[in-house]
Amino acid sequence: MPRATIIMRSKNSDWVIDQALAALYSQDYKDFKLLVVDSGSTDRTLEIVKKYPHELIEIEAKAYYPGLVLNMAIERCDTELIIFQNSDSVPLTPDCLGNLVAAFDHSEVQAAFGRQLPRPDADAWVVRDYAMSFPDAAETPEWIKFSLPLAGFRKSIWEKHHFYTDAWASEDTEWGHWARSHGYQVKYVANACTMHSHNYTYKQLYGRRFVEGEADAFINDTLITIPQMLYNIMAAILRDMKQYLAAGDLGGLWSIPVRRAVYHWAHYKGNQLGWHRKHTGDTDASAGQGVVLKNQ
8 A cells, every 4th residue: 555645636737747747757756646636628638647557536627626626535545645736736856755755754744745936937926926935945934834736644634624615715725724723733845846837817817816815715714905905906016026127027017017906806806705705604615616717
């Protein structure tokens, strides 16, 4: 019996999943099995997956709710460790997985996650955000609790708290918040490096931030006001301008106000929905899912 099960979620990932799987099966650490959960791929994703040893779960796109799907997949696992690697997450060194798993050699560590580095084509603001969120340091900043593109935990700790299903997104953030607030050690492993980032279109960015705003209302019980949202927009514009000027990317300056307006307006709108749902007892998470699917 392997020590770990790798859970990889996929949908229309043929542009990158071969890289992710080739890197996984080139790792020095071999004591794992792979479980792929595909939510309705219509490209060559499943054809590529067939080249690698794996077990496959297929679901319809409309049935994909991250927390629900992850809980279902973990239920099927019979290994001590559950490791998560997104289908667009590419381990960068042969010791990446081994470094992550080594964290669990310490009995007090219940969960661990790796360092994410942006892709070579990442926009300047993405590079800055990742440098802040996933530093080459012993700890991440306070807002990064746990992050699933490369992460893992003991199945025994998940049995105490499953991924939440109240909102569509941020299932890793909620789980990390729970674990840390209950005194469990979640270790950041800076030498477990994976390549993972997105240059979202405005539509994709809106969908992503909408569901994150909805989730924030459930996780942190926060309600964002319009003045707060406007302040966040202006502060982010100034930070991005400094980053683009430092990078010499003068051509990218024009896009900053629009992108940051979309970024924070979507978060605000999602937060309003989440707050309403949480305080009225509305358990239907399909609205957030609909926004994501509409803006893919």
